[in-house]
Amino acid sequence: MTAPDRPVPHPSPLTQPFWAACRDGRLLVQRCDKCGTHVFTPQEFCRECHADALTWVESAGAGHVVTFTVVWRPQTPAFGVPYVVAVVRLDEGYEMVTNIVGSSPDAVTIGAAVRVRFTPVTDAITLPCFELVA
Amino acid sequence: MRRREVVVVGAHNTPQARVLEGQTSDSVTLAAITGALDDAGLTTADVDGLTVLPGLQYRGGADAFGYALGIPWFWTGAQVPGPAAVVEAAAAIEAGACETVVLAGGQAGVYTDRAAVAPWARPAHEFIECWGLMTPAEWAMAAQQYLHRFSVPREKIAHVAAVIRNNGSRNPEAVYFGRGPYTAEDVLASRMIADPYHLLDCATTSEGGSALVLTTAERAADLDARPVRVLGGAWDSWGPTYTHPPTYDRVAMWGRKAGDAAFAQAGISRDDVDVFEFYDNFSWEIVRYFEALRYCDVGEGADLVAGDAIEATGRYPIVTDGGTMSHSHTGESQRLQRVVQAVRQLRGESAANQVAGAEIALVAVIGEVLLLGT
Numbered sequence: 022m023t024a025p026d027r028p029v030p031h032p033s034p035l036t037q038p039f040w041a042a043c044r045d046g047r048l049l050v051q052r053c054d055k056c057g058t059h060v061f062t063p064q065e066f067c068r069e070c071h072a073d074a075l076t077w078v079e080s081a082g083a084g085h086v087v088t089f090t091v092v093w094r095p096q097t098p099a100f101g102v103p104y105v106v107a108v109v110r111l112d113e114g115y116e117m118v119t120n121i122v123g124s125s126p127d128a129v130t131i132g133a134a135v136r137v138r139f140t141p142v143t144d145a146i147t148l149p150c151f152e153l154v155a
Numbered sequence: 156m157r158r159r160e161v162v163v164v165g166a167h168n169t170p171q172a173r174v175l176e177g178q179t180s181d182s183v184t185l186a187a188i189t190g191a192l193d194d195a196g197l198t199t200a201d202v203d204g205l206t207v208l209p210g211l212q213y214r215g216g217a218d219a220f221g222y223a224l225g226i227p228w229f230w231t232g233a234q235v236p237g238p239a240a241v242v243e244a245a246a247a248i249e250a251g252a253c254e255t256v257v258l259a260g261g262q263a264g265v266y267t268d269r270a271a272v273a274p275w276a277r278p279a280h281e282f283i284e285c286w287g288l289m290t291p292a293e294w295a296m297a298a299q300q301y302l303h304r305f306s307v308p309r310e311k312i313a314h315v316a317a318v319i320r321n322n323g324s325r326n327p328e329a330v331y332f333g334r335g336p337y338t339a340e341d342v343l344a345s346r347m348i349a350d351p352y353h354l355l356d357c358a359t360t361s362e363g364g365s366a367l368v369l370t371t372a373e374r375a376a377d378l379d380a381r382p383v384r385v386l387g388g389a390w391d392s393w394g395p396t397y398t399h400p401p402t403y404d405r406v407a408m409w410g411r412k413a414g415d416a417a418f419a420q421a422g423i424s425r426d427d428v429d430v431f432e433f434y435d436n437f438s439w440e441i442v443r444y445f446e447a448l449r450y451c452d453v454g455e456g457a458d459l460v461a462g463d464a465i466e467a468t469g470r471y472p473i474v475t476d477g478g479t480m481s482h483s484h485t486g487e488s489q490r491l492q493r494v495v496q497a498v499r500q501l502r503g504e505s506a507a508n509q510v511a512g513a514e515i516a517l518v519a520v521i522g523e524v525l526l527l528g529t
């Protein structure tokens with residue numbers, strides 16, 4: 022039996038700009054036209070002020086690890102273990118779930134500085150993983 | 156309108172096992188309902204309300220079962236059967252929407268691909284699934300942050316898992332009866348699942364069903380079953396599950412608002428509780444409940460659970476049937492098991508680890524809180 026494919030996102034009209042930009046190596050986030058809050062995951066309106074005018078802007082892709090876990094029992098065999106699932110807080114003030122790649126899991130710590138590292142998984146989908154900043 | 160007092164008059168777990176050969180989610184759910192009604196001394200002819208979750212059929216389970224059981228007209232609850240569903244059903248009975256409600260759940264034959272984690276542990280959200288997140292990893296991240304922030308050594312949460320598993324080891328109805336005893340060191344020596352959770356910090360998986368029967372105190376007076384009173388309860392939410400980053404700051408106080416409401420309704424204090432039937436999906440969750448429910452300050456829960464405090468003979472007896480770690484974890488009906496076990500403790504009928512003279516039980520399942528009393 023071959024390992025199943027890694028599950029990939031199925032973009033909706035709301036999230037399609039995010040995934041399209043990832044494929045081009047750019048990390049987008051919605052920014053509220055009214056109050057300036059960065060909103061993620063993609064939403065129809067701002068969580069802070071409820072304005073419905075959100076504009077896609079480019080994130081610098083830099084942040085730090087809020088928390089993480091090193092996974093040894095994979096979600097499915099599509100994921101090779103160990104792998105690191107983390108919550109990263111971007112410098113713009115929003116948080117994402119992601120994978121920390123490119124280093125030993127032992128090197129990942131809470132508070133560590135990270136930057137985005139785009140990882141293509143299919144022709145259509147590139148995942149915004151993160152890596153430790155040396 | 157005079158509000159009616161609501162009591163639990165039936166509580167039943169079917170046999171639980173890793174695999175129940177030949178059973179289906181519907182057949183174990185039916186067995187649970189029959190068992191709970193027998194316990195109450197009632198029949199389906201007495202039932203006019205249902206909250207039912209067969210397998211993972213989250214919508215329409217009550218409608219399907221009510222029809223299949225031949226009940227002509229019935230109230231239906233929307234909550235997943237568990238503490239919140241008890242609160243919801245009690246409110247419906249109090250309001251006169253119905254008289255006697257059965258809450259039931261059960262699962263068999265759902266988890267078959269053992270190479271993957273259980274289907275109920277694999278969230279499909281677009282910004283979650285692609286990272287290989289599953290339930291243990293989701294809950295591990297908040298625990299990891301807690302241990303880091305409050306400089307708590309892992310042994311202190313492993314101790315919780317050892318106590319729960321040892322409760323189950325003594326319970327002849329537990330799937331893992333006789334397995335143990337365990338120490339915190341044993342928990343830490345088991346293989347890693349999702350840091351900081353080792354295998355023995357996590358829920359097991361099994362099959363089985365559970366059910367409760369609620370009715371009015373007035374109706375219960377005609378029955379032989381010893382009624383257990385619903386004293387108060389509520390539930391709270393921080394947002395959609397498995398969608399947003401599960402940080403400590405988001406999840407830590409899950410259940411506090413509900414707990415405050417439950418104690419206010421019951422008119423009792425935290426000190427009045429004799430037994431704590433908390434949902435033990437992961438070891439650190441027990442610490443979190445004690446903090447969220449105001450039994451200690453934030454960051455002090457690991458000290459509260461130390462030593463013998465959470466043993467059946469201690470001040471804060473927890474998860475006295477062995478919970479999801481040893482008794483049974485079926486995907487959803489383990490939520491009802493917490494209430495079933497609280498009822499059995501208050502009746503003095505626990506299969507093991509009976510807390511002497513237990514009069515008030517606190518049930519908590521994530522953000523759902525329920526207080527029951529004799």
Ligand SMILES: [Zn+2]
Nearest residue numbers: 053056067070
């Ligand atoms: Zn705004």
